[in-house]
Amino acid sequence: GAVVSQHPSWVICKSGTSVKIECRSLDFQATTMFWYRQFPKQSLMLMATSNEGSKATYEQGVEKDKFLINHASLTLSTLTVTSAHPEDSSFYICSARARVPYEQYFGPGTRLTVT
């Protein structure tokens, strides 16, 4: 089956610093990748949709200048949390969408803790 990796799996950073999270589709090309965040005991909330070679589309309420998304190739998308604050601490999960039937495959997630 299709495999999606994320790196790092967990990261601790200080308030005010930036953190980059990578999402890779290992055995298929993904023209579209999605970034979600998940708070404890909550479901996944879509943050943005990333299409290869174009600007990301952000969901309402998500600050595009704070959560920078780059989808430079068909196998790699990155999410950079800029000037991180403790309230940005969360579980970030990416997914990559295959071609028809457009099934999404999810990465293992990245646990971000901002101190």
Added chain:
Amino acid sequence: KQEVTQIPAALSVPEGENLVLNCSFTDSAIYNLQWFRQDPGKGLTSLLLIQSSQREQTSGRLNASLDKSSGRSTLYIAASQPGDSATYLCAGQNSGGSNYKLTFGKGTLLTVNP
């Protein structure tokens, strides 16, 4: 706007029992319906995907059904095992301008007791 609801929020059953998890969605113009499993602190594992033209999908002890007209999907787990304990998420995928993005329910936390 698609909204997905899952019932029950939590379910505890003895090992060996058959069980049904329920999912309802508001927009019947659904493209796909996916069921996922999430273990604590982990990402999502896709269990079954049902395309809008299909009525059910089966994988091992799992069977998922889709009824677009009533806006419902069910996930049937046969002969449950302690290893089935996890959160099960249902997600509806809409087409076209939505970029085929998924809308998730809040999940059902399943505990299978030995």
